[in-house]
Amino acid sequence: MTERMKNALADLKARQERGEYTLCPRCGKNTMRPDLYTNALSRSADIMVCGMCGLDEAKLAFMRAPMSLYQWAALQSEKAEGDFRNFTGQETWCVLKDQYKAKMFNLYRQYLGGENPEEIRFLAFESIPGLTQIWTEPYQMKFRCRDGSLIVRFKELSGGWEMEADLVDGK
Numbered sequence: 001m002t003e004r005m006k007n008a009l010a011d012l013k014a015r016q017e018r019g020e021y022t023l024c025p026r027c028g029k030n031t032m033r034p035d036l037y038t039n040a041l042s043r044s045a046d047i048m049v050c051g052m053c054g055l056d057e058a059k060l061a062f063m064r065a066p067m068s069l070y071q072w073a074a075l076q077s078e079k080a081e082g083d084f085r086n087f088t089g090q091e092t093w094c095v096l097k098d099q100y101k102a103k104m105f106n107l108y109r110q111y112l113g114g115e116n117p118e119e120i121r122f123l124a125f126e127s128i129p130g131l132t133q134i135w136t137e138p139y140q141m142k143f144r145c146r147d148g149s150l151i152v153r154f155k156e157l158s159g160g161w162e163m164e165a166d167l168v169d170g171k
């Protein structure tokens with residue numbers, strides 16, 4: 001579990017205890033009983049989840065296939081504002097290079113450093129607008145634009161890394 005996730009869970013737990021967060025943090029539904037401690041203590045984190053999720057966790061634990069915390073409803077990223085649907089691929093590429101290059105490289109460095117791919121996905125969607133998909137095998141990002149989809153990749157050069165982009169699915 002990452003620091004960011006630990007903090008998010010601690011915050012949710014405090015809000016649960018104050019009665020401010022009443023949805024189930026795992027499934028996101030209005031399925032929590034009003035008396036917090038009659039719900040189920042999660043097996044994945046120190047926080048209460050609804051009875052259905054408690055049963056589901058028990059079942060998945062038995063199958064040795066627990067659900068990742070990255071799939072919890074309350075832990076989804078808030079997508080960065082904005083997109084490139086009114087931009088051509090060329091314009092999108094210019095904006096990305098001008099304004100988001102440092103962020104994109106930073107994420108790529110974390111990926112090379114062995115950061116959990118699910119954490120990279122979370123941070124990418126939260127910090128880079130218009131991102132429609134990110135893959136880590138191999139590492140590439142996809143942005144929908146007016147005339148197709150822009151695929152951004154990273155390549156190693158002597159002395160560092162460079163980004164390159166291809167416009168695909170163009171009409």
Ligand SMILES: [Zn+2]
Nearest residue numbers: 024027050053
């Ligand atoms: Zn639930």
